[in-house]
Structure formats: C-alpha cells, structure tokens
Amino acid sequence: MTDLRVVGSDLLPPADERRHLLSITDLSRADIERLLATARSFAQSQERDNKKLPTLRGRLVLNVFYESSTRTSSSFELAAKRLSADTMTLKAVGSSVDKGESLKDTALTLSAYDPDVIVLRHPEVGAAQFVARVTEARVVNAGDGKHQHPTQALLDLHTMREAFGRLDGLHVAIVGDVAHSRVARSLVQALNLVGASAILIGPPALLPAGLAPTTTDIGAIADADVVYVLRMQQERMQAGANFVPSLREYTERWGITPARIREGQRVMHPGPMNRGVEIDARVADADVSLVVDQVRSGLIVRMAVLYDLLTTGPVAVESAMGVA
Amino acid sequence: MLAGRTGTENIVIRGARLVDPVEGVDATLDVRIDGGVIAQIGEGLDTNEHRIVEAQGSILAPAFVDPHVHLRTPGREDEETISSGTAAAAAGGYCAILAVPNTDPVIDDADTLRGLRARAEQEAQVPVGFMAALTKGQDGSELAELGSLADAGAAAFTDDGRPVSTAGVMRRALQYNAITGRMIAVHCEERSLTKGGHAHAGPVAAELGLGGWPSLGESLMVARDIDLAGDTGQPVHLMHLSARESVDHLRRAHSAGIRASGEATPHHLCLTDEAVRTLDPNVKMNPPLRSAEDRAALIEAVKDGTIAAIATDHAPHSPEEKDVPFEAAPFGVTGLETSFAVLYTQLVEPGLLSLETLLERMSAGPSAIFGLDRPRIAIGASANLALIDLNATWRVKPTAFRSRSSNSWLLGERLRGRVKLTVAAGRVVFEQ
Numbered sequence: 001m002t003d004l005r006v007v008g009s010d011l012l013p014p015a016d017e018r019r020h021l022l023s024i025t026d027l028s029r030a031d032i033e034r035l036l037a038t039a040r041s042f043a044q045s046q047e048r049d050n051k052k053l054p055t056l057r058g059r060l061v062l063n064v065f066y067e068s069s070t071r072t073s074s075s076f077e078l079a080a081k082r083l084s085a086d087t088m089t090l091k092a093v094g095s096s097v098d099k100g101e102s103l104k105d106t107a108l109t110l111s112a113y114d115p116d117v118i119v120l121r122h123p124e125v126g127a128a129q130f131v132a133r134v135t136e137a138r139v140v141n142a143g144d145g146k147h148q149h150p151t152q153a154l155l156d157l158h159t160m161r162e163a164f165g166r167l168d169g170l171h172v173a174i175v176g177d178v179a180h181s182r183v184a185r186s187l188v189q190a191l192n193l194v195g196a197s198a199i200l201i202g203p204p205a206l207l208p209a210g211l212a213p214t215t216t217d218i219g220a221i222a223d224a225d226v227v228y229v230l231r232m233q234q235e236r237m238q239a240g241a242n243f244v245p246s247l248r249e250y251t252e253r254w255g256i257t258p259a260r261i262r263e264g265q266r267v268m269h270p271g272p273m274n275r276g277v278e279i280d281a282r283v284a285d286a287d288v289s290l291v292v293d294q295v296r297s298g299l300i301v302r303m304a305v306l307y308d309l310l311t312t313g314p315v316a317v318e319s320a321m322g323v324a
Numbered sequence: 325m326l327a328g329r330t331g332t333e334n335i336v337i338r339g340a341r342l343v344d345p346v347e348g349v350d351a352t353l354d355v356r357i358d359g360g361v362i363a364q365i366g367e368g369l370d371t372n373e374h375r376i377v378e379a380q381g382s383i384l385a386p387a388f389v390d391p392h393v394h395l396r397t398p399g400r401e402d403e404e405t406i407s408s409g410t411a412a413a414a415a416g417g418y419c420a421i422l423a424v425p426n427t428d429p430v431i432d433d434a435d436t437l438r439g440l441r442a443r444a445e446q447e448a449q450v451p452v453g454f455m456a457a458l459t460k461g462q463d464g465s466e467l468a469e470l471g472s473l474a475d476a477g478a479a480a481f482t483d484d485g486r487p488v489s490t491a492g493v494m495r496r497a498l499q500y501n502a503i504t505g506r507m508i509a510v511h512c513e514e515r516s517l518t519k520g521g522h523a524h525a526g527p528v529a530a531e532l533g534l535g536g537w538p539s540l541g542e543s544l545m546v547a548r549d550i551d552l553a554g555d556t557g558q559p560v561h562l563m564h565l566s567a568r569e570s571v572d573h574l575r576r577a578h579s580a581g582i583r584a585s586g587e588a589t590p591h592h593l594c595l596t597d598e599a600v601r602t603l604d605p606n607v608k609m610n611p612p613l614r615s616a617e618d619r620a621a622l623i624e625a626v627k628d629g630t631i632a633a634i635a636t637d638h639a640p641h642s643p644e645e646k647d648v649p650f651e652a653a654p655f656g657v658t659g660l661e662t663s664f665a666v667l668y669t670q671l672v673e674p675g676l677l678s679l680e681t682l683l684e685r686m687s688a689g690p691s692a693i694f695g696l697d698r699p700r701i702a703i704g705a706s707a708n709l710a711l712i713d714l715n716a717t718w719r720v721k722p723t724a725f726r727s728r729s730s731n732s733w734l735l736g737e738r739l740r741g742r743v744k745l746t747v748a749a750g751r752v753v754f755e756q
Contacts, residue, residue, distance in 0.1 A: 102644065102647075102648065103648060103649065103652075104644075104647055104648070122649065124648075124649040124650070124651035124652045125522070125532060125533055125534050125603065125649065125650055125651040126603035126605075126649035126650030126651055126652075127649040127651075127652075129603045129649070129650075130603075130648065130649045130650075134647075144649070145533055145534075145649075145651050146533030146534070146535075147532055147533035147534070148533070180533075182533055185531065185533055208530035209527065209530060210526070210527030210530045210531065211530055211531060
C-alpha cells in the first residue's frame with residue numbers, strides 16, 4: 001500500500017447535510033486521507049506572513065470546555081481564527097455550569113447563537129454524541145471522558161507522516177495508562193485505519209483487552225518506530241487505587257529513559273508531560289522527541305477538521321498539494 | 325400479601341385460543357366469568373346477558389406476574405406512582421406486581437408499609453405486593469424488623485438496588501427470616517469489583533472507555549448467596565441475573581438441592597453489550613447488558629427452567645435524569661408495557677423460546693417463587709387473564725406509555741403481539 005496520497009474525487013467529503021467528528025470509528029481511510037491532505041496544504045499557508053485564510057468568514061465556532069486544556073482549546077481557537085471564523089471559548093469554570101446548569105441546557109443556550117460548529121470537551125463518555133443529538137450544530141469531540149479524542153489521533157498521524165514520510169507499516173508502541181486514555185483509544189483505531197500497527201505496554205491493570213496486542217514488558221518498545229508515551233494521571237495513583245504500587249515503581253519499570261530508546265526511534269507524548277514520571281526530561285527535550293511537532297500539527301489538523309465539516313466542495317488547496 | 329381491589333366482572337370471552345401450559349390447556353373455547361370468577365369453559369357458552377368480548381384470533385392466557393418493579397413511591401412520584409405503575413402493568417397484561425422498597429424513604433418499617441398498602445387498596449389498577457427492606461435503610465448492616473414487616477403485609481424482603489455486602493449479615497438475615505416464610509430476594513453485586521462500572525467489562529467497554537462492570541461482580545455474590553442458602557437451609561431468590569457464570573452457579577445449586585431461584589429481564593434476554601455502542605442512556609442498566617454468550621446462557625436457563633421467572637426490573641427515570649451523556653446517566657429502563665411483546669417478537673418468533681414457556685415464566689414461575697396464587701384458566705379460579713393478539717404489530721412510542729416515564733430501550737421499535745384486555749382479580753383493568 002502506498003502512503004496517503006490525494007487523488008481527485010476521493011477529496012470530496014460526503015455530502016451529508018450535517019456531519020460531526022465524534023469518534024475515529026466514524027471515519028473511513030478515505031476520510032483520514034482527505035483530512036491529512038487538507039492539513040498539509042494548510043501547513044504551507046502557515047508559513048506565509050499573512051497566515052489568515054478567508055475560508056470560514058462569517059462562520060461561528062464555539063469551543064466548550066468542561067475540562068482544563070491548554071493545547072486543545074488554544075489550537076481550536078487559533079484554527080478557527082486562522083480560517084477567519086468567529087470563535088469563542090467557554091470554560092465550565094466561571095460559567096453557568098458552576099450554577100448547576102445541565103449540559104443539555106448549556107448546549108441549547110449556546111445553540112441560540114446558531115453556531116456552525118461546537119467543539120466540546122467533557123469528562124463523561126457520550127457527551128459529544130449527546131450534544132450532537134440535542135443541537136443543530138456540527139459537533140467536534142475534543143475529548144469525552146475516557147472514550148475518544150479524534151483530533152489528537154489525527155494530529156498524531158500527521159506528525160508521524162511528516163517524521164517518517166509514511167504511515168503504512170509504521171509500528172507504534174503506546175506505553176502507560178491505556179485504560180484511562182481516550183488518546184490511546186482513538187490512536188489505536190486511527191493507526192489500524194491507515195495500515196499502521198500498535199502494541200500496548202504498561203502495568204497489567206492499565207491494559208484493557210481487545211484494543212490491540214498488549215504486553216507488560218517494556219522491552220517490547222524495541223520493535224517500534226514510534227514510542228508513544230501516555231500521561232500517568234495523578235488521580236489514578238491515589239492510595240488504594242492499586243493500579244500500581246507507587247509512581248516510583250512505575251517509573252522504574254515503564255518510564256521512558258534515554259537508555260530505553262534505540263537509534264532511529266521517535267518519541268511522542270500528547271501532553272501535559274509529567275517529566276521524571278512517564279518520561280525522562282532528557283528524552284522529552286532530545287531530538288528524538290516530536291512533542292513540539294505534535295502541537296504544531298494540532299493547529300493545522302484542527303483547521304482541516306473545521307474546514308472539512310463546513311465545506312462540501314473539493315478541497316480548494318490543490319496546487320499546494322502538488323508539492324507533496 | 326397483595327394489596328388492591330378485586331372485581332365482580334360478568335363477562336364472556338368468546339372464541340379465543342386458551343393457553344395455560346400449567347393446566348395443560350390449549351384449545352379454542354369460550355370462557356364465562358361470573359362475579360370475577362371463571363365459571364364455565366366450553367363451546368358456545370350461554371352469555372347470561374354478560375358483556376361479550378369477541379376474541380377470535382387472539383390467545384387468552386393466565387395474566388402475568390412481575391416480581392420486580394420500581395414504583396418510585398414514596399419519594400419520586402414524578403417518575404412513577406402506584407396508580408401509573410400499575411396502569412402500565414395492566415397494559416402489559418399483568419395481574420399482579422411486586423414493588424421493591426428502595427424508595428425515599430426506604431420501606432423498612434411497618435407503618436410506612438401499611439400506609440402504602442392502604443393507598444394501593446384505593447389507587448392500584450392491579451394488586452401490588454410491597455417488598456420491604458431486608459436491612460434498616462438498606463445499608464446492609466442491621467436487620468429490619470422482618471417479623472413486624474411480615475405481619476404488616478410485606479410480600480418479600482430485599483435490599484434491591486444494593487447488595488448485602490457482608491456475608492455475616494446475609495447469613496443472619498436468612499436464618500432469622502425462617503420465622504416469616506417470605507422470600508429474600510437479592511441484588512448480587514460485589515461493589516469492590518463494580519465501582520466505577522458503566523458497562524459490561526469486555527471489548528465494547530474497553531473500546532468505549534467505559535468503566536467495566538464485570539460478570540464476576542455478579543457471579544461471586546451469586547455463589548456466596550447460594551452457599552449461604554445451603555448453609556442455612558433457607559430459600560433465596562437471585563434478582564436480574566445477567567452472567568453465564570451466575571447461571572452455572574444456579575444450575576449447580578439446583579442439582580445440590582439448594583433452594584435458590586432466579587429471574588431474568590427482557591433486556592438481558594434480548595440485548596447484548598453491542599447495544600451500548602450507541603451510547604444511548606436507555607441501554608444503561610444494572611447489571612449491565614453482557615456478551616452474546618451470556619445472553620444465550622440466559623435464554624437456555626429460561627428454557628430449561630433454571631431461571632423460573634421473567635422480571636422486568638421496570639425502573640422509571642425522569643427525562644432530566646436520562647437526557648445526559650451515557651456515563652452520567654443512572655441505571656435502569658422501563659419494561660412493564662413492552663415485556664411480553666418484545667419477548668414474543670425477539671425470542672418466540674425466531675424460535676428461541678416456545679410461547680408456552682414464555683407464558684409460564686411470566687406468570688406461574690414468579691408466582692410459585694413468591695408464594696402467590698397462580699393465575700390460571702380453570703373453573704373456580706379468580707379471573708386473572710390476558711387476552712393477546714399475536715398477529716397485531718405496533719410501534720413503541722414515548723407518548724403512549726401509561727407509565728409516567730418513557731426511558732424504554734424500545735422507543736421506535738416495531739413489536740408483534742399486543743395485549744387487548746387484562747383482567748386482574750376479577751376486574752377488567754385494561755382494554756385496548
């Protein structure tokens with residue numbers, strides 16, 4: 001199989017009236033190819049002095065964040081602005097959510113502004129599906145509980161393709177707390193769609209069965225092109241949770257140190273990093289690390305997602321793609 | 325044990341196919357009811373100026389008995405009342421239901437129980453047996469006054485909604501309950517294994533990122549309670565079984581002569597955890613929907629009688645409770661008005677279960693477990709009858725429920741088999 005390539009009519013998104021991006025499982029390989037090709041063309045627009053494109057002028061993108069976020073919320077906001085859409089970011093803290101307003105009422109209230117897109121992050125599985133059901137907006141899932149974070153998976157694919165020149169046949173070791181990770185779930189599915197493979201590595205109780213092959217042996221990262229390190233969430237480590245006996249023991253067994261990385265491997269992390277826990281600072285800051293590339297990819301991939309949901313014609317950036 | 329009204333209906337039901345598997349009846353005959361009691365069964369019966377119901381093409385069966393209903397009264401009358409819940413039961417072909425006591429307040433004292441029974445005498449559409457709590461406040465530590473509660477009319481005892489977490493308390497409950505002669509029904513859940521669980525611990529939950537509620541969370545408690553029943557020599561009833569391991573335990577209990585019984589719900593008999601992929605809060609229940617193998621084991625157990633009762637676990641919830649993301653939604657779905665039709669459509673029509681077995685498990689089976697009079701088609705029996713058109717198809721609509729709640733997993737579904745008439749304790753309580 002060749003690497004992702006943009007071919008004529010494959011670029012046409014489905015003509016449905018109202019599309020969402022709720023889960024990677026909603027996408028086909030062709031959808032992913034189209035989105036990544038669009039992102040690539042936007043990458044070139046971001047090298048110009050005037051980075052703003054007029055494409056979504058007059059459109060409204062609402063970012064609704066019920067959980068804290070730096071990368072995702074800032075990149076969605078900037079992505080909307082670079083496409084000339086109006087945008088507004090609503091955080092749960094300081095809004096009516098503090099007063100006990102239900103998700104339904106918040107969604108209906110915001111719907112009164114006729115948003116074209118609602119970008120939602122929420123701590124509960126099914127929140128994005130729910131908002132898609134109760135409003136007229138297109139919904140982008142920016143993270144629902146431990147379920148899905150599809151734009152993270154797409155930006156990770158983009159980052160890998162830029163680093164390796166291909167996705168087909170890449171092998172990715174996902175290391176750490178897979179059980180509580182929406183990033184891992186989305187990424188495994190996305191890798192499967194584009195012909196790459198994944199192995200899940202970590203402590204036994206943090207490896208769910210049925211997503212991808214698993215092992216507790218950190219030595220298995222040796223076969224991987226990419227070592228994808230997950231955040232160890234402090235709340236999972238509270239006394240009595242017993243997923244692992246201690247963070248110290250976790251780091252000793254599964255922490256990504258320079259000694260565990262071999263030549264030619266690249267390291268990724270969705271952030272925020274716990275330096276010295278799941279990832280050694282010397283790895284995080286080394287050339288093998290693609291962490292900053294991931295953030296950069298986040299902007300253009302989210303531009304591509306917004307563009308894709310709000311336009312129905314062919315991608316209007318064909319000339320830029322010829323360079324690929 | 326049942327509280328409700330009795331009737332003195334005079335009615336002749338003409339030309340229905342009578343099906344009472346326990347009485348060995350399967351014939352197309354007329355039935356005459358005099359003063360609420362079946363007086364005559366035969367061909368071309370004299371109508372005695374009774375009201376005549378022409379029933380050609382329908383079946384007439386013993387009406388159903390649901391041993392597991394949440395009437396939400398007292399405390400959440402916005403979700404269900406004695407009147408609305410029993411009207412829903414009547415529409416589903418039931419002539420009696422047992423209501424569980426996890427209300428607000430919990431029914432754990434004789435006065436509360438007497439009050440509810442008095443209300444049911446006035447407003448219940450079908451007779452209701454009120455179960456009382458097994459432990460005070462259903463907190464699993466101190467026994468409720470089982471003797472006084474039984475004297476006040478408790479139909480059975482249960483902490484449903486919660487497990488009795490401590491084996492020692494459960495053992496004492498079984499021992500002491502010998503004085504009441506009522507059944508103890510248990511909600512089997514080992515909370516240290518199910519905490520944070522929203523769906524069956526399996527590939528679907530793993531993919532959706534939902535906390536797992538493992539089969540072991542149920543079967544471990546099933547095994548414990550069966551062993552305690554064996555140890556004390558007292559009977560125990562296992563509510564809403566969902567896992568094949570639980571079924572295996574129950575089958576072994578029966579071969580060891582232990583008095584344990586079980587029930588299964590329509591949703592566990594018809595759905596698997598694949599349905600959870602929709603993230604529809606109306607497929608979220610406790611215990612959760614399980615795998616295809618578990619579903620097959622439940623059907624097999626209903627078929628061979630290991631599970632002797634079908635119970636709806638009818639659990640009404642208000643729209644604001646269920647109109648939320650899946651993970652935030654409470655457990656529970658309604659079932660009284662759709663149970664026969666969905667089981668007929670999804671189990672009997674495809675040949676997974678016979679009509680006779682379904683009718684038995686929905687009526688005689690639960691009656692026997694809880695010591696209730698068995699609804700039957702026989703001369704001299706009180707009229708407890710369901711007239712059902714097996715050829716009628718209908719669509720489940722949220723606006724058409726008698727229940728105050730519409731959190732059904734069947735909204736929009738087309739079902740075959742429609743209850744046309746329900747007679748409960750000699751009264752016509754529902755007519756289509």
